[in-house]
Amino acid sequence: MSGDTGPVAAATQPDSTNLHKYDLEKGTELRFEVDADPVVVRMVSGKGELFGTELRIEQKYTFKKGDKVAIFTFHGCKLKLFGKPEVQYVAMETPMTFYINLSNALEGLRVQAETQAQSGPNVLVCGPSDVGKSTLCRILLNYAVRSGRTPIFVDLDLGQGAVSVPGSIGGVVIEKPADVEGTFQMTAPIVYHYGHSTQSINPTLYDLIMGALAEAIERKKQVDNSVKYSGIIVNTSGWVQGYGYQSLLQAIKHFNIDTVLVIDQERLFSELSRDLKNNNNTKVIFTPKSGGVVSRTREFRAESRDERIRSYFYGNITKPLYPYSFDVPFSQFVVYKIGSPNLPDSCLPIGMRAEDNSTKLLPISPSIELRNHLLAISCATNNTTEELSKAIVSNVFGFVAVTNVDMERQVVTVLSPQPRPLPKNSVLLFSDIQFVDLE
Known part of the structure; x- marks a missing residue:
């Protein structure tokens, strides 16, 4: 055209x-x-x-x-x-006038919050896939920053990894508008490991880390009034049925959401309006999508995930990064996987219920199967059993990618944003997300 x-x-x-x-x-x-x-x-x-x-x-x-x-x-x-x-x-027709009016209304709530020494608006953006949720979050964050605010951006979309890498959720204080050619400057984000691209794999873990992230953000608000008055903008995944819908309700509860923006789906708007009607503090607003939004293929989504991980390690054309590659002996390489399949009731004695293994830490021995997988470096340590148990709901230092496993030399080669060594007594958490380093 x-x-x-x-x-x-x-x-x-x-x-x-x-x-x-x-x-x-x-x-x-x-x-x-x-x-x-x-x-x-x-x-x-x-x-x-x-x-x-x-x-x-x-x-x-x-x-x-x-x-x-x-x-x-x-x-x-x-x-x-x-x-x-x-x-x-x-x-000739765009929803931008609606978006700027929405932003002005949120700014009015921030002014009111500052006057009354209360928390600013907590906004959650939801809707099916490919309706422009991330774009609307970006617009609202940019307008807030241009008004002198410092809102927190929360990304709960596991497949996208806007704050860190796919398979994680996180939050970050936004202090500057996003780059025209890129995204926001991610300074000191707080990130939690999940290890899968969809919340259906381990709903219990997903709910736990959402709660942990919400608590961390609330602590940030208590020590920084500018953040407190600016509020938060929460981005969500495009899964809005089944557990996807339940996870939206959980997020609304965890983050004390007072404004829910539903993009382009009347069914979701109706369901949320029904289920939140007794919550007088939460408003549900039907929001139009841009006519420029287009559907993305599964191949495009996979390429986008790879590109997001690649930019985590290597940056981009305008801001290149230079990661490190080094070997870690097996003796210093302690990897755990969170969760294991539960035994079916048919395998248990009559009257007994299966134990919930969804948040158990299972040690993984170094093997060739680890190659190309991402590993999260937890802020928890393996010094004691109690410290180790905290790894499930602890934020992470960052991520490394396993590029090779040498069984003869008993070493694992990792790609890391930081030089050697890995943090002492660190707990590495396994991720299903893979990245093939072609650089």
Whole structure:
């Protein structure tokens, strides 16, 4: 689709250098998707923003394969786009006015909280897959920061890993708007290990670490008033049926949510309105999705997870990182897996119930099967049985990836963001999430 949309945008056809010019009127949005070659955008005049982050005049922004971009203007702007996007068009109708009004309402609650020395708004964004939950969180966080606030972003989406890596949940204080070409600056996040890409594998563990994360955030609020008044924005997964729905109710309870934003699904909105009707402190708001949101394939999701893990170790083009690779002797390599399958009742004597093994720590001997798996480094230690038991609900220092297991030399080779050695007496927690290091 070309950039020519009649009276809304004056666009020229791409010339030999693949240049597209756009003159956007107020309240319109330029949307495009990058398929292969990078696309460069430069704002010539006016004011525009990408998901709440303002673009600077004459600065070039480069978008890579897989990026889905929506540049909105409240007042009008002129843009130049260089490259061949897979899709490009100007949208005359967007939900951005709704989003800014929503942000203004949340800011009003923050002002009220500051005046009364209370906690600011706790917002949870939910909805099925591919409706723009992460994008709405980014917009609301950016607007809050631009208003001088420092909200906490909580990510409960195990498959995405926006705060750390897939298979974990976490929270981080947001102090600056997100980079136009990237994401937020993640300074000192608090992260909890789960080890799977969906909460259905171990619901008991998922509920436990949600509760632990909520308690840690509450402690942060008690010692930092600016964070307390700014509130939190919680992102959730796209699983909204069965236990997915139950986990939403658990999250609302754990994080004392007072505003639930339901994107684009009336059934979910109706169910939450019904189940929360007796909770006078929680409002459920039906929220429109952007017309630019598109469905993602399973292959794209897998590629996105790999890219997220790769960026954890190696950074990106603008901010490269240089991880370390070193060997760890088997004698210093203590790995545990959380949970094991419960015995079926048919295998037990009549009248006995199976023991819940979902939060048991099971030691894993080093073997070739560990190769390419992520391991979380727990803040708990293995000094005592009591300390070891805390690993389940303790936050983590970070993650390493097993790149090789040498059974003859009795060493494991790991890829790590930090140089050797691993923290003394550290507890390593096994993750089903895999990463193949091709660097």
